[in-house]
Amino acid sequence: MESLNNSFRKLPQYPNKVIQFGEGNFLRAFIDWQIQQMNKQGLFKGGVQVVQPLPTGRVKELDAQDDLYTVLLEGILDGKKVQSHEIIESINGTVNPYTEYDKYMALAEDDNIEVIFSNTTEAGIAFDENDTLDKIKQGEKSSYPAKLTALLYHRFELGKKGFHIIPCELINHNGDALKKTILQYADLWNLGEDFVNWINNDNEFYSTLVDRIVPGYPRDRAKDLEAEWGYKDQNMVKTEPFLIFVIEGNKDIEKVLPLKEAGINLVVTDDMQPYRNRKVSILNGPHTTMSPIGRLAGLETVGQVMADRDFYRFIDDEMHKEIIPVVPLPKDELESYAKGIQERFENPYVKHQLSALALNSISKYRARLLPNYKRYYEKYGKLPKRMTLALAAYLWIYNGKSEFDINDTADIVAGFEKIKGTDDYIHAALSNPDFWGKDLTKIPGLEDLVTKYYNEIGNKGTRQIVQEINAEE
Template sequence: MTHPLSRSAFPDLPSYPESMIQFGEGNFMRAFVDWQLQQMNNQGLFQGSAVLVQPIEQGLGELLAKQDYLYTVLLNGIMQGDQVNSREIVTSVSRVINPYTEHENYLTLAEDDRLEFITSNTTEAGIAYHPEDRLTDTPQKSFPGKLTALLYKRFQLGKKGFVIIPCELIDRNGEKLKQIVLQYAHEWQLGDAFLEWLEQENTFCCSLVDRIVPGYPRDKAAELERELGYQDNLMVTAEPFLFWVIEGPSWIEDRLPLAKAGLNVVVTEDMTPYRERKVHLLNGPHTAMVPLGLLAGLETVEDVMLDAEAFSPFIKKLMEQEIIPMLDLPEDQLLSYADAVQERFKNPFIRHELTSISLNSISKFKTRLLPILLRFQQETGTLPPLITLSFAALLLSYRGDRVTRQDGPEILALFDYTWGDPAGFIASILKEDSLWGTGLSMVPGLKEALETYVRQLEQAGSRSALQQLI
């Protein structure tokens, strides 16, 4: 019988002073930020730990405490052609504070001069304004409200500010978090001196994070515990690939030496090109493969990448011939990133289902692929054939008779209405500017190309249509 993971079972594991406050104790942050702290600590470059704050009342704090805040990160996948299968006990978490039951302990974090970084991942809905929040709440409901209260306490003590790096998956996350903090500061009438301190003494960074973290390996937990020799109720699996872009001043690289530790981290004055690279070159192919794959009966991203006759060549050609030429980064960097993305797509240890990616496919297409289609047409005078075929497959899949649709009721109702006239469907749906954010009916040749591809998909299927194009 295996023993529980604890410091008594591993007495030689190191401990580090707290240097980071981290809002969020879930799988992603423990396998992303805290794992990176561990790598810096392993090389003697940082020698710091994170104190975690539960953003909501119910969390993992008690479970982590039972394991002395230790847990195992298991990296599984392919990295630069080699299989990675590593296990590491992470020691970079010092403790967890639940501000709902330990509010005074939470506010005392403001007293510690060694704490200089704040990170967060409170889900996409976490960076939000709640008008009912007040400074006197113990605690505030929202993450920005809790953060404002902590920052105000820090200001009252006359101490330096923080470097604040949110990791929530929303665009310009640092700017939006700062905006809400300033809004609370005004509404709570915390004074001009505090507003000046927020601006002068704190650095709010936007960031972009990239690592697939499936989480607790429930189906293999017993087998892994026998392999590890201990019981770990909080072990977390992740892919080997990692990328973190932090938009902020260059001195952050010295105070948080992630890149020096060999980690794939970029500190830049403008993260826009990197965001566009991820959105279009990672998320874009995901969105492109979904309707075509589902129409062909495929189930997972791995299924797509193992289909050497049609789908795998489609992804490669889509990236190299249609997406990369439209992005504003050096071609060699983009090709290298594309190779890494395809390697990640083939990861046999992660079951990434196409149906899960298909949620809200219309808005995803609008963000991830439509800008590429429009720029391609403007610069070359022709339509990108693979993106256009995927667009046609998406429209066909939203008819609802071949693929289960997952979208808002108003969007589904619109498609049901326009598909009521199959002959005029393409012309009608392209006129729906509310769906696409622009007038697609004016794009030369798009209506005719989509009509041709829809007929081809109906008659011959998506695999045949792809094979003809590639």
């Protein structure tokens, strides 16, 4: 069987219009998939040059297939089953900036290129004072913003127009963060006031919120899929059909990227914060609750939680009784988003591991549940039981009471090591502002309820507690 190659292309090879930092699963199933939808309808007529942000990566594998790969859409959308696949032809070529410096700089010289996308994970938008222009030229390791600054500086020196710069990293105000880091490099490297003015006036930075669950390479079924499709594809990527792309900034971006016209769920707004709050509260919040409670009851995936009568009810109640009433957004919008989330959690084609959700649990609890916990207490003068049980379950796991590994940042792990196994463990954990941003024992009744649930986890297990909470209201 032959691998994907140029003979599989059906669309014309369009000129480069986009630079994309990152060759990961998410961008290929999100940005490049959307560009394919525009190109198929003759709305964009542009291709992508993919820049590999780290010295090691997947651009060689992409090139081995002439940059073609398959996106597999599987899930339920608006109550209907979706199962389809498509060869994505959006990528024109790739650049490894560590070994192809001149080719990388040539991207700055291309007048057709208007847009820069990136997703370099939450760790990617970073400043390193040891980065220099010379190191980048020599192919030494440097941060993504350092490499981008080098590219922008070359473009500026050529007297060319700037770009629309649209980062997709899942950090709040990602556009502002990227711009700030570029300006830090401009200062560190003494690139001059004119360059700073060009960054500020000739380039448009956008903040975004991206949402699509992309499990990636379908390892368990890849061979069968290849046999069915009649070609080999080491870069296939599986995604759910749902997506939302929220861009904060100038509406003109809709003309540059006619995504709406292509039927894509794009929202251009002057304030993306409500969309972020909605997603973090209703999608990531219940993920953060179900992970410890479900795992302690022997469940392994989000799908299993949703298929389990006790746990489905518990998560449904958390969404509708503890979260939605306190998120400061219109209730009907939240309810309709929550309906979609349940469909997405129940996706029979996605096996989303509860253990994968557990990475960096403490900061996730703090960012995804605690704000609504506080709002709930302020609004009702009582404690949200389901979120409290999740907190007790995390304390149980972080005290080494389960067989689960702790995957958290070094400072959190060290903080728990100091108090693990002590008589005062629960109080010490809850009162440490390094974990939660504040002393949680100051919330009246919280310590008592966490202690009650913590002890019950040992005595009767999370399933029985879940059943009891379900029966209460």
